[in-house]
Amino acid sequence: MIEIIGVHKSFNSHHILMGINLTINKGESVVVIGGSGSGKSVLLKHIIGLLKPDAGTVEVDGTDLSRLDENELNELRKKFGMLFQSAALFDSMTVWENIGFGLKRHRKLTDKEIKEIAVEKLKHVGLVGVEDVMPSELSGGMRKRVGLARAIAMEPEILLYDEPTTGLDPIMADAINNLIIEMREKLKITSVAITHDMKSAYKIADRIAMLYNGEIIETGTPDEIKNTQNPVVKQFIEGSAVGPIVLEGIRR
Amino acid sequence: MVIIRAFEFIGTVVKHPLEEMGRILLLLYSTVKWFIKPPLEIRNITKQMVEIGVNSLPVVLITAVFTGMVLALQSYTGFKRFGAESLVGSVVALSMTRELGPVLTALIVTGRAGAAMAAELGTMRVTEQIDALETLATNPVKYLVVPRFISGVVMLPSLSVVADIIGIIGGYFVTVIIFEASSKQYMKMTWDYLEIQDIYNGLIKSCVFGAILSIISCYKGFYTKGGAEGVGKATTGAVVISSMAILIADYFLSAWLFK
Ligand SMILES: Nc1ncnc2c1ncn2[C@@H]1O[C@H](COP(=O)(O)OP(=O)(O)O)[C@@H](O)[C@H]1O
Ligand SMILES: [Mg+2]
Numbered sequence: 001m002i003e004i005i006g007v008h009k010s011f012n013s014h015h016i017l018m019g020i021n022l023t024i025n026k027g028e029s030v031v032v033i034g035g036s037g038s039g040k041s042v043l044l045k046h047i048i049g050l051l052k053p054d055a056g057t058v059e060v061d062g063t064d065l066s067r068l069d070e071n072e073l074n075e076l077r078k079k080f081g082m083l084f085q086s087a088a089l090f091d092s093m094t095v096w097e098n099i100g101f102g103l104k105r106h107r108k109l110t111d112k113e114i115k116e117i118a119v120e121k122l123k124h125v126g127l128v129g130v131e132d133v134m135p136s137e138l139s140g141g142m143r144k145r146v147g148l149a150r151a152i153a154m155e156p157e158i159l160l161y162d163e164p165t166t167g168l169d170p171i172m173a174d175a176i177n178n179l180i181i182e183m184r185e186k187l188k189i190t191s192v193a194i195t196h197d198m199k200s201a202y203k204i205a206d207r208i209a210m211l212y213n214g215e216i217i218e219t220g221t222p223d224e225i226k227n228t229q230n231p232v233v234k235q236f237i238e239g240s241a242v243g244p245i246v247l248e249g250i251r252r
Numbered sequence: 253m254v255i256i257r258a259f260e261f262i263g264t265v266v267k268h269p270l271e272e273m274g275r276i277l278l279l280l281y282s283t284v285k286w287f288i289k290p291p292l293e294i295r296n297i298t299k300q301m302v303e304i305g306v307n308s309l310p311v312v313l314i315t316a317v318f319t320g321m322v323l324a325l326q327s328y329t330g331f332k333r334f335g336a337e338s339l340v341g342s343v344v345a346l347s348m349t350r351e352l353g354p355v356l357t358a359l360i361v362t363g364r365a366g367a368a369m370a371a372e373l374g375t376m377r378v379t380e381q382i383d384a385l386e387t388l389a390t391n392p393v394k395y396l397v398v399p400r401f402i403s404g405v406v407m408l409p410s411l412s413v414v415a416d417i418i419g420i421i422g423g424y425f426v427t428v429i430i431f432e433a434s435s436k437q438y439m440k441m442t443w444d445y446l447e448i449q450d451i452y453n454g455l456i457k458s459c460v461f462g463a464i465l466s467i468i469s470c471y472k473g474f475y476t477k478g479g480a481e482g483v484g485k486a487t488t489g490a491v492v493i494s495s496m497a498i499l500i501a502d503y504f505l506s507a508w509l510f511k
Contacts, residue, residue, distance in 0.1 A: 050383050074389040082387040088380035102388040150388075 001026050002047055002158070002192070006056035009042055016042050018214030019056065024192055029184050031201040032194045033236065034211035035245070040194035041085065043211065044160050047192060048080050049073050060158075078106060081151030085162040087143040089135035095122070095146050096131040102154045121149040125179055141172040148179060152187070159183060161193035165200045177203045198237050202226070210236065212245070276471045279393070283401050283467065286394035296399035304365040304400075304466075305407035309414070311360050316415035319352050320344055320422025328431050337433065341441030344423030349450045350510065353416040355502055358408060358461035362494045366469035369400050370490035373473025374483035382474070397470045404466030409458040416451065453509040457502065464501060465494040 002024040009017040016039040024030045034040050045051040046058050049065045058065045060076060068076060089098050097104075099121055100114035109117075119131050125145040135143060144164065151159060164180060165173035177200050183189050184204075195201055201208055202222045209219040210233050218225070218233050228234055235243030327343045373396060376382050385392045420442060428435045472490035476482045 045383070048387055050386055070391065074391070077387060077389040080387060082384070084380045084384060086379060088384040090381055090384070091375075091379075101390075105388070105390055154388075 001059075001061060002190070003059040004043075004046070004056070005059070007043075007046060007053040007058060008055040009039070009046070009051065009053055016214060017046075017053075020211075020214075020216055022209055022216050022219070024190060026190055027184075027188055029180075029191045029193070029204055029206045030209060031205035031207075032192070032209050032211050032216075033196060033198070033201055034194070035196060035236070038211050039214060040196075040211055041162055044082075044162055044192065044194050048077060048082060048160060078102075078154060079157045080160060081154065081156035081158070082160040083144065083147045083151045083162060083164055085166065087135075087147035089143055089146055089150070091135050093135075094131065095133050095135060095138070098135065098146060099131075099150045099153050101150065106154070117153065118149070121153050122146070124152070125149045126175065141168050141176075144168065144176060145179075148176075148183075152183065155187070157190060159189050159191045161191065161195075163195050163197075164193060165195060165197045173197065173200060174203075176200075180204045198239070212236075275475070276468060279397065279471050279474065280463075280467050282393050283397050283470075286391060287398045287402065289394070293395060293399050296395065297402055300399045300403035301407055303368070304361060304403045305410060308361050308364050308407075308411060311364060312357055312411050312415050313418055315356055315360055316348075316353065316418040317422040319356060320348060320419030320424075321426045323347055323352070323419070324423035324426035325430075328427060328433070337431075338437055339441060340423065340427050340433070341438040342445040344427075345420055345442040345446045346450060348419035348423075349416045349446065349454045351454075351502075351506070353412045353419060354408075354454045354458040354461060355498065357411045357415045357458065358465060358498045359495055361404075361408060361411065361462075362465045362469070362491055362498065365404075366465045366494050367487050367491050369466065369469040370473040370476075370487045371483055373397075373470060374476035374486040377474065377476045378479050378482060392474075397467075397474065400470055401463065401466045404462035405459050406462070408462030408465075409455040412455060412458040413451075416454065456509060457505050460501060460505060461498050464497050468494045468497060 004020050004022045007017050007020040008015070020043060022030070022032075032040055032043060042051060046053055047060070049058070049068075052066060060079070063076065065073065065076070089095075090101065093101070096115050096118035099118035103109055103114045103117060104111075115131065122128065122131060122145075125148050127142060127145050127149070130138065130142065130146070135146065138146065148164075161180065164176050168176065180191065180193065181204055184191055191204075193201075193204060205222055207219060208222055208225045209216050210225075211217075212232055218228060218230050220228070225233065225237060228237070231244050235245050323344045324340055328337050328340050331337045331339055331343075373382070376396070382392045382396070385395055424435075424438055427433045427438050469490040472486040472493070476486040478485075
C-alpha cells in the first residue's frame with residue numbers, strides 16, 4: 001500500500017504540489033490525470049523517493065521514505081519498477097543489458113542467465129530478436145516496451161508508469177494499455193500511472209485521481225469520473241479549451 | 253549607505269560561485285564516501301581509465317613534444333645572447349617536470365575527457381537515465397562519478413610522466429639536431445639539475461589536477477538542467493571552470509611544494 005499524506009513540493013519559488021493526499025491499495029491500479037506541467041511526474045518521483053517532499057510524508061507498506069537511509073531506500077526500491085516517459089534506456093548498453101541491469105547488480109546470475117531472462121521479458125512485452133540492438137536504433141514504441149521489460153525484470157510488486165502512451169500512435173498506445181492490464185492481472189502488481197490520455201486512463205484504471213493546481217481535486221472509478229459534476233474535471237476529460245481551467249500563456 | 257550597497261553588490265557577485273563551490277565539495281565528499289564502500293565498479297573504472305588515459309595519449313604526446321621543442325628553441329636563441337645556451341637542457345627538464353608537463357596535460361585532458369564527462373552525465377540527467385539508475389537501486393554517484401574520479405586521479409600523473417619524457421626528447425631534438433649543440437652537454441644538464449623531488453612534486457600536482465577536473469566536470473554534468481541547451485552549457489562550464497581551477501590551484505600548489 002502506498003500512502004501519500006499532505007505532500008508539498010516547491011522548485012525555487014514554484015509551488016508545484018500543495019498538499020497531495022492519495023492512497024493506493026495493494027493490487028490496485030490508480031491513474032493520476034492532469035494537464036502538462038501540473039506536477040504529475042513530480043508526484044510519481046516522490047513515490048519512489050527520487051524527490052523528497054518539502055512537507056508531508058510518503059509511506060510504502062507502512063515505511064516512511066524520508067526516514068530511510070540510502071541503503072534502506074535502495075532495498076525498498078527493489079520492490080518497484082518504473083517506466084519513464086521517454087523510456088530512459090541506458091544508451092551505452094544493448095537492449096538486453098538494459099533489461100538485465102538490475103539483475104546483474106542485485107542477483108547472483110551469470111550473463112547467460114541474465115540474457116535468457118531478458119529475452120523472456122522481451123517476449124512478454126511483444127518484442128523478439130532485438131536483444132542485441134542498441135536503444136538508439138529502436139522506435140519510440142519499441143523503446144517504451146523495452147523500458148517496460150526493464151521495469152518488470154526484477155519482478156516488482158509496484159509499477160510506476162510515467163505517461164506510458166504519450167507520443168505513440170493509437171494502435172501502439174492500445175497495445176501498451178493491454179500490456180499494463182496484463183501486468184496487473186497476471187503478476188498482481190500494484191500500479192500507478194500518470195497520463196493525460198483519457199482513453200488510456202479509462203482502460204487501465206481501477207480508480208482515477210485528478211491533479212489540478214497542486215492538489216488531488218477528485219478521485220473515483222472510471223464511471224464516476226465520466227459522470228463527474230466537478231466542472232474542472234469535466235472540462236479536462238472532455239478535452240475542451242473552454243471552461244474553468246486557465247491555460248498558461250493562452251488568452252481568451 | 254554606499255558601503256551597504258557595495259557590500260550587497262559584492263554579496264550578489266560572490267554568492268553564486270561560493271554556493272557552487274560548496275556543492276562541488278559536497279559531491280566530492282559523497283564521491284569519497286562511495287569510493288570507500290565496496291564493491292568497486294571495476295568495469296566502469298577500466299572503461300574510464302581507457303577513455304581518460306589511453307584515448308588522451310595522442311594529443312598529450314603531440315602537445316608535449318612541441319612544448320619541449322619550443323622551449324628549447326626559445327631558450328637556446330635567447331640564452332645565446334649571454335652565452336648560456338648550455339643551460340637549455342636544464343631549462344627544458346625543469347620546466348617540463350615541474351610545470352608544463354602537469355599543467356598542459358591537465359588542460360588537454362579537461363578539453364577532451366572533462367568535456368566528455370559533462371556531456372555524457374548531462375545527457376543522462378536530462379533523459380532521466382540517472383533517475384532510472386536510482387530506480388534500479390543503484391547509486392549514481394558510485395556508479396558514474398566514482399569511476400571517473402578515480403581514473404582522473406590515477407591517469408593524470410601517468411600521462412604527465414609521458415609528457416615529461418616526450419618534452420625532454422623534443423628539447424633534445426631541437427637543441428642537438430637542429431642547433432647542433434653537444435648531445436652530451438644536453439643530457440648532462442638535464443640530469444645534473446633535475447632532482448627526483450621535481451618529478452615527484454609535479455606528479456602530486458597532476459593528481460590534484462585530475463581530481464579537480466573530474467569532480468568539476470562530473471558536477472556540471474550531474475546537475476544539468478534544461479535539455480540539450482543545458483547539456484551544452486554544462487560542457488562549456490565544465491571546461492572553463494576546470495581550466496581556471498587548475499591554473500589557480502597550480503600557483504598555490506607550486507608555492508607550497510617548491511619552496
Ligand atoms: N527537478 C526540477 N527542478 C525544477 N523544476 C522542476 C523539476 N521537476 C519538475 N519541475 C517543474 O515542475 C513542474 C511540473 O513538472 P512535471 O511534474 O514534469 O509536469 P507533468 O505533469 O507534465 O509531468 C514543471 O513546471 C517543471 O518545470
Ligand atoms: Mg511528466
